[in-house]
Amino acid sequence: MNDTPMRKPCRLCLLRDINPAEYEARVKRLINLLSPAEKTPADAYEARLRVCTTCSYLKDAFCGACGCMVELRAAKKTEKCPYGKW
Numbered sequence: 224m225n226d227t228p229m230r231k232p233c234r235l236c237l238l239r240d241i242n243p244a245e246y247e248a249r250v251k252r253l254i255n256l257l258s259p260a261e262k263t264p265a266d267a268y269e270a271r272l273r274v275c276t277t278c279s280y281l282k283d284a285f286c287g288a289c290g291c292m293v294e295l296r297a298a299k300k301t302e303k304c305p306y307g308k309w
C-alpha cells in the first residue's frame with residue numbers, strides 16, 4: 224500500500240499557459256462561490272485592492288509575499304495581508 228498523499232496537479236503553473244480572460248473568469252467564479260457571510264464588504268474589498276496595487280509585492284495579480292491571488296484573498300473577510308497592510 225502506498226501512503227504517499229495524492230496531490231492535485233497544478234494546472235496554472237506557467238504564466239504562458241494562462242489565458243488572461245479565463246484566469247479573470249476563474250477568480251470571479253471563486254469569489255462568487257463565497258457566501259455573503261464570508262465575503263468582504265465591497266468598500267473594504269476595494270480599499271484592500273487599492274493597497275495591493277501600491278505594494279511592491281504585487282506581481283501579475285499575485286502577492287509575492289505569500290503567493291496568493293490578491294483579488295481572491297481580499298474577497299475573504301477573514302483573510303489578512305501577510306504584511307499587515309490590510
Ligand code: SF4
Pocket residue numbers: 274275278279280281285286287288289293303304305306307308309
Ligand atoms: S496582500 Fe499585502 S503584501 Fe501582498 S500584495 Fe497585497 S498589500 Fe502587498
